[in-house]
Each structure stands twice: as C-alpha cells, then as structure tokens.
Amino acid sequence: MGHRARTRRAVTTVALLAVTATASLAAGCTGGRGAVEDGRGQLRTPAESPAERPAESPGTGERSAAAGSVLAVKIDNVLAARPQTGLDSADIVYAEQVEGGLSRLMAVYATRLPKAVGPVRSARESDLELLRQFDRPTLAFSGAQGKLMPLIDKAPLDGRTPEEVTDAYYRGTDKPAPHNLYLRPDRLSAPAPGAAALTTGFRFGAAPEGGVRQTTHTVRYPAARFTFTWSADRDRWLVSMDGTPTVTTDGRRVAPATVVVQYVKVRKSAFRDFLGNNTPYTETVGSGKATVLRDGRAHEVRWSRARATEGTEFTTGSGAPVNFAEGQVWVVFQKAS
The missing domain is CATH 3.50.90.10 (YerB-like)
Incomplete structure (x- = not known):
C-alpha cells in the first residue's frame, strides 16, 4: 500500500506538470492521471499515461477483488460516449449530476459480468459514500482529481485503474479518446459474486x-x-x-x-x-x-x-x-x- 501511495503521488506530480504546460487547453477535473476534462467531459491533454507497474492476475495479485464483492464501474455519459457497452447487464445503475450540469453513471454488477463495459471514466467524491453500503467493492475508474486520490486510497474499496491493471482495460476504435476506454470485467472480478453481494437494502x-x-x-x-x-x-x-x-x-x-x-x-x-x-x-x-x-x-x-x-x-x-x-x-x- 505504501508503494501504491508513493506511485500515485509521483504520477499526480507529473500530471500537474503536464496540465501546467497545457493550461491553454485544459479545463475540468482529471479523467485519469495526465488527462484533463473540460466542462463537457472532453479530453484536453494526451490520453492516460502508460502503465506504472505490471498487471496482476485475477485472484492471485495482492490487489485482487475480495470474495463476494460487487464490481462498480464509472461510465461516461456525454453524447460522444454513447452508445455504451454492457450497461444492460448491470444489476443497478446509479445516475448522478457532475460538473457543468452533465451526468455520469455508475453501473454495479453482481449476478453477471458482460464481456466489456464502458466507456470508463473518472470517479467523484460522492462515489465513496455511495459505495460504503457494499463489502469492499471493486471500483473500476479511469482516474480522479489528484486531491481526491488519497481519499480513494483510504476508502474501504478496491480501486482499479488502467495504470494498475493494464490487461483489464483496452482502447476501442469506435469513439475518440477519452470516450473509448473499456473494461474487461472478468479480469477484475471472476466469477460474479451473486445477488447476496447487493447489500443495498432493496x-x-x-x-x-x-x-x-x-x-x-x-x-x-x-x-x-x-x-x-x-x-x-x-x-x-x-x-x-x-x-x-x-x-x-x-x-x-x-x-x-x-x-x-x-x-x-x-x-x-x-x-x-x-x-x-x-x-x-x-x-x-x-x-x-x-x-x-x-x-x-x-x-x-x-x-x-x-x-x-x-x-x-x-x-x-x-x-x-x-x-x-x-x-x-x-x-x-x-x-x-
């Protein structure tokens, strides 16, 4: 965990320097380390940075999902991100308001996992409170604002980004970046934990x-x-x-x-x-x-x-x-x- 925190701090520093160098283009919060969104969710700097460490195999790495944990995926919902992939397979879909009056989705999977989900985008502070209802859920997201990352690190969840698990994510060819990042859920959570993991009170x-x-x-x-x-x-x-x-x-x-x-x-x-x-x-x-x-x-x-x-x-x-x-x-x- 110490290595993870140091890595994130280092990458955050690099991302901030990149943002400073491209200030005339940037607006919004980070959508992955080194990537910045404007008020309409558009990428204004290059795509996410390369992987910082080797990927870990599901069920064997130190960061593998806890047994019985739901998989929550932050999904892009601006016009350029549609149509989405794997949204119909989710047990629950949460919709929240984000910057600029736009919306973002969080899809929660427990009973079945589709082959792909996306486009995957960045997390928000509200997600941490919402996800506390689950037992150490896995949160798949493309990144977050640098100052928010320490809170995600401390939260009782298993945060998985493209930098940490490179083989679980891929870039599609159907949409322009940053609206083309997709997740292979079976690389993070296999098999699906089942309905008992949906501790929503529903x-x-x-x-x-x-x-x-x-x-x-x-x-x-x-x-x-x-x-x-x-x-x-x-x-x-x-x-x-x-x-x-x-x-x-x-x-x-x-x-x-x-x-x-x-x-x-x-x-x-x-x-x-x-x-x-x-x-x-x-x-x-x-x-x-x-x-x-x-x-x-x-x-x-x-x-x-x-x-x-x-x-x-x-x-x-x-x-x-x-x-x-x-x-x-x-x-x-x-x-x-």
Whole structure:
C-alpha cells in the first residue's frame, strides 16, 4: 500500500506538470492521471499515461477483488460516449449530476459480468459514500482529481485503474479518446459474486398498493435529461437520454424493471475542476422523498439511509416497505427542491 501511495503521488506530480504546460487547453477535473476534462467531459491533454507497474492476475495479485464483492464501474455519459457497452447487464445503475450540469453513471454488477463495459471514466467524491453500503467493492475508474486520490486510497474499496491493471482495460476504435476506454470485467472480478453481494437494502416482490398510473417520467439536470417510458409489452421502463433512446453497442434497448427517482441534497464539494467549477456532492445518507416507478405506476415514497455502511430503505407513508420489480434497477439522484 505504501508503494501504491508513493506511485500515485509521483504520477499526480507529473500530471500537474503536464496540465501546467497545457493550461491553454485544459479545463475540468482529471479523467485519469495526465488527462484533463473540460466542462463537457472532453479530453484536453494526451490520453492516460502508460502503465506504472505490471498487471496482476485475477485472484492471485495482492490487489485482487475480495470474495463476494460487487464490481462498480464509472461510465461516461456525454453524447460522444454513447452508445455504451454492457450497461444492460448491470444489476443497478446509479445516475448522478457532475460538473457543468452533465451526468455520469455508475453501473454495479453482481449476478453477471458482460464481456466489456464502458466507456470508463473518472470517479467523484460522492462515489465513496455511495459505495460504503457494499463489502469492499471493486471500483473500476479511469482516474480522479489528484486531491481526491488519497481519499480513494483510504476508502474501504478496491480501486482499479488502467495504470494498475493494464490487461483489464483496452482502447476501442469506435469513439475518440477519452470516450473509448473499456473494461474487461472478468479480469477484475471472476466469477460474479451473486445477488447476496447487493447489500443495498432493496426489496423485491409484489407491488405496493396504490400509486398513480404513469407511462412516462422525466428527470432533468441543468445539461442532461433522462426519460423513462413504460412498455406494457416488455414490462419494463425504456430509457431515453437527452431525447434519444438508450441502446447498447449491440443494439439492445436499456430497460430497467424499476426506476427510483431519489430526491437528495446536492451541495458543493471540497473539489473543483481546472477552471474552478465546483464538483457537486450528492448526499446519499439521510432521508427524503422518492418516486418509485414500476409496473406502469408511480409511487410516492420515503427513503432512509441512517449510515453509509447501510443500504437504503424505501417505505410508504404508513411505513410499509416498498418492493421493487425483479430485474435491473435505475436510481437517478435528483436535487431536492
């Protein structure tokens, strides 16, 4: 761990020097050591630096994922990154607001691992609190702001970047950098840990009573938009982003069984991008309102998460637990009014 921290400090220094040399091009937070994003997630310096140390084989290296750990992957969600790969295989997809009012996704895998996931992008401070609900999860990401890296190092998770595990990542040819970095999940987590690793507090079963019939629901960020449209034929909510149907690279429509719009506090963090724009911090510990979409109906409920190490409970006005439909769950964090 000491070698890892020293390596990261050294690389951070190199990255900062590179940024200084290319200040006229840079804006935003780092998307990998030596790479800088502008307010729209575009790379303004060369691609990530070469590997700093040899890759380790899954299950044998000192950094291999803990048994029973979920795999969480930070996924790019600007227009240039779409369509994404492997998004339909995730058990849970979290959507959060980032700099410039844009959005970024975190896909969580436990029951099955696709052959590839991506494009992979950088982590945010909010991710650390969100991931505390899992038992030492593996976090795949392309990098983070230099000042955030020490917090990631100390967090109870297994952070894996392209510099550390070179054989787990590759550059695709379908999109320009930095929107073409992909992960081979089986190089980090093999086999899939199973549903028991999803310690989210989510419950699955019969639909709660009541609710209002609703066939479409839209969540708006300052510079991004998610729309969920109910398909009675598929018994799923069809996802659209920024007005365009969301499909994966193999042409599959992304269609979760349950969508949760969770109203949370979004505040300023201690971090800023290169231009001085503050990075939003999404608070996922606490309580508040939520809208649960399932079976073509909308249910207004309450959410509660007392501690970061616990999952999130969803209850009706009477305090009864709210069940989700079996299948993929999307959780979209929206700023409470």
